[in-house]
Amino acid sequence: MVALRTKRTNNEADEPSSPVLRFDADKPLKLDAGTLLSPFQIAYKTYGTLNDARSNAILVCHALTGDQHVASTNPVTGKPGWWEVLIGPGKIIDTSRFFVICSNVIGGCLGSTGPASTNPATGKPYGLDLPIITIRDMVRAQLMLVDHFGIEKLFSVLGGSMGGMQVLQWASSYPERVFSALPIATGARHSSQNIAFHEVGRQAVMADPEWHGGKYFEQGKRPEKGLAVARMAAHITYLSEAALHRKFGRNLQDREALTFGFDADFQIESYLRHQGMTFVDRFDANSYLYMTRAMDYFDLAADHGGRLADAFAGTKTRFCLVSFTSDWLFPTEESRSVVHALNAAGASVSFVEIETDRGHDAFLLDEPELFAAINGFIASAARARGLSA
Amino acid sequence: MSVNHAQRVDLEVVAGLIPAQARVLDVGSGDGLLLELLQATKQVDGRGMELSQRGVNECVARGLSVIQGDADKDLKFYPDKGFDFVVLSQTLQATRNPKLVLDELLRIGKHAIVSFPNFGHWRVRLSLFLDGRMPVTKDLPYSWYDTPNIHFCTIRDFVNLCDELGATVEKATALDANGQKIGLSMPWWFWNFFGQQAVFLLRR
Numbered sequence: 001m002v003a004l005r006t007k008r009t010n011n012e013a014d015e016p017s018s019p020v021l022r023f024d025a026d027k028p029l030k031l032d033a034g035t036l037l038s039p040f041q042i043a044y045k046t047y048g049t050l051n052d053a054r055s056n057a058i059l060v061c062h063a064l065t066g067d068q069h070v071a072s073t074n075p076v077t078g079k080p081g082w083w084e085v086l087i088g089p090g091k092i093i094d095t096s097r098f099f100v101i102c103s104n105v106i107g108g109c110l111g112s113t114g115p116a117s118t119n120p121a122t123g124k125p126y127g128l129d130l131p132i133i134t135i136r137d138m139v140r141a142q143l144m145l146v147d148h149f150g151i152e153k154l155f156s157v158l159g160g161s162m163g164g165m166q167v168l169q170w171a172s173s174y175p176e177r178v179f180s181a182l183p184i185a186t187g188a189r190h191s192s193q194n195i196a197f198h199e200v201g202r203q204a205v206m207a208d209p210e211w212h213g214g215k216y217f218e219q220g221k222r223p224e225k226g227l228a229v230a231r232m233a234a235h236i237t238y239l240s241e242a243a244l245h246r247k248f249g250r251n252l253q254d255r256e257a258l259t260f261g262f263d264a265d266f267q268i269e270s271y272l273r274h275q276g277m278t279f280v281d282r283f284d285a286n287s288y289l290y291m292t293r294a295m296d297y298f299d300l301a302a303d304h305g306g307r308l309a310d311a312f313a314g315t316k317t318r319f320c321l322v323s324f325t326s327d328w329l330f331p332t333e334e335s336r337s338v339v340h341a342l343n344a345a346g347a348s349v350s351f352v353e354i355e356t357d358r359g360h361d362a363f364l365l366d367e368p369e370l371f372a373a374i375n376g377f378i379a380s381a382a383r384a385r386g387l388s389a
Numbered sequence: 390m391s392v393n394h395a396q397r398v399d400l401e402v403v404a405g406l407i408p409a410q411a412r413v414l415d416v417g418s419g420d421g422l423l424l425e426l427l428q429a430t431k432q433v434d435g436r437g438m439e440l441s442q443r444g445v446n447e448c449v450a451r452g453l454s455v456i457q458g459d460a461d462k463d464l465k466f467y468p469d470k471g472f473d474f475v476v477l478s479q480t481l482q483a484t485r486n487p488k489l490v491l492d493e494l495l496r497i498g499k500h501a502i503v504s505f506p507n508f509g510h511w512r513v514r515l516s517l518f519l520d521g522r523m524p525v526t527k528d529l530p531y532s533w534y535d536t537p538n539i540h541f542c543t544i545r546d547f548v549n550l551c552d553e554l555g556a557t558v559e560k561a562t563a564l565d566a567n568g569q570k571i572g573l574s575m576p577w578w579f580w581n582f583f584g585q586q587a588v589f590l591l592r593r
Contacts, residue, residue, distance in 0.1 A: 340463070346468060348457055350449045352445060380454075383452070
């Protein structure tokens with residue numbers, strides 16, 4: 001069973017079921033770590049049709065454990081795409097009108113070069129031999145994909161959480177390539193508390209004896225317990241106290257009374273264990289280390305002498321930021337500081353805070369106010385871009 | 390943040406002061422009425438700031454570029470002269486520090502447009518003088534205990550504040566109870582008595 005899972009994830013890492021763009025030695029990826037990644041590949045999905053003017057492209061950036069399967073069935077889990085509530089034919093992001101691109105980030109584990117990919121120099125998985133990847137590296141790779149499509153200017157770049165970080169990085173690094181930007185439930189930096197939670201997750205992975213210093217594939221093993229614990233801890237940060245209480249309270253799991261033991265007596269325990277177990281089926285442990293590190297390192301202001309407004313100086317991009325009242329991973333204040341920086345830079349910016357108890361993960365859910373905001377913003381941006389309805 | 394919207398005759402006057410394609414910041418943009426009017430008739434590059442989250446969400450859903458923000462706290466984030474016009478319509482009286490807010494408007498905008506209900510209007514005076522009660526009129530529909538309007542002023546008070554801040558009055562309009570403009574030739578005391586609302590175009 002373990003061997004089967006190992007093989008499947010590994011295959012998806014090297015030979016994904018989605019289209020792949022390969023870059024050979026002549027086109028290396030320049031990394032913030034100071035090295036070049038070459039050769040490397042980007043796995044991606046597209047939906048809809050690029051128009052003749054190539055002006056209707058929307059790039060969707062995925063979050064920490066997301067992937068390129070944004071609006072179609074995930075080949076690993078068999079579940080619907082992670083943002084199918086928002087993206088598809090006739091949906092808010094209408095794929096019969098827009099050309100939607102979503103790529104697996106560099107460092108991921110579903111087909112873009114990451115720690116689970118085979119290192120051509122050794123013939124074995126990279127493991128920790130892969131240099132540290134940053135948000136800016138991910139965006140640099142996405143730019144190469146966008147160039148491949150011959151798209152001069154993306155109509156919009158959108159994403160939540162780590163995806164939102166990429167959106168901000170895009171708008172900052174390549175303002176002339178981004179007509180509109182929609183960073184959701186995100187911030188211009190990862191807070192100390194967020195780094196702390198990520199460190200707990202990484203330590204859980206690395207404390208698992210099956211991790212083997214990152215070379216678990218070579219042992220035919222995977223640090224499933226450690227990764228599951230990491231996911232359980234992280235999952236709590238994606239919800240809110242109120243939502244947990246509403247959903248689970250102190251309800252018992254399939255039993256009438258406490259068992260005076262350490263079984264999952266409570267529904268919340270059972271739920272978290274399930275979250276942990278299903279996660280390890282679809283995600284690579286080393287990739288989790290790399291993704292969390294990328295978020296930790298993100299600090300857009302620091303890249304601009306500590307002044308966030310300078311990250312957006314002279315920008316013509318239209319921005320819409322969204323936060324959620326119960327999100328304690330990226331509280332509204334994080335979005336507000338980006339809004340203030342954009343105001344100082346004279347940018348066109350909308351900012352919506354949505355009242356919900358569903359926490360950080362609200363951005364992935366069916367939230368009517370979120371959809372109304374995205375719909376209004378995209379519609380007015382499309383008019384400004386001269387895209388017909 | 391603003392007073393009732395049914396009586397927003399001042400919006401037409403405000404819109405009349407703004408040339409086409411101007412860069413406009415509407416502070417206290419409410420449900421986006423003015424921004425929509427300006428975008429439709431003047432093709433302005435319009436932005437809004439509104440205190441109530443509900444108002445902001447409605448504006449953004451309608452495609453307007455609006456952020457949630459507090460005129461008392463958040464104007465400091467805007468650069469000097471970043472806009473051609475900064476509009477504060479029917480909102481000054483609801484701010485905690487009207488002097489600071491007006492100062493910020495004059496800093497951010499090449500021009501500032503301020504409209505406010507005149508507390509010197511004869512009906513207001515009559516209510517206080519005869520009834521001995523705080524006025525409740527169709528323009529000022531709140532009772533004293535639930536009003537968001539905490540800093541009322543008269544037209545004369547406002548002119549004095551402009552002097553204090555070194556602002557030049559480029560144009561001023563008073564509207565009577567029927568929303569009609571009061572003749573320009575009339576003296577300040579007349580405006581202050583019969584003007585139900587005032588609209589000022591300022592610069593510094």
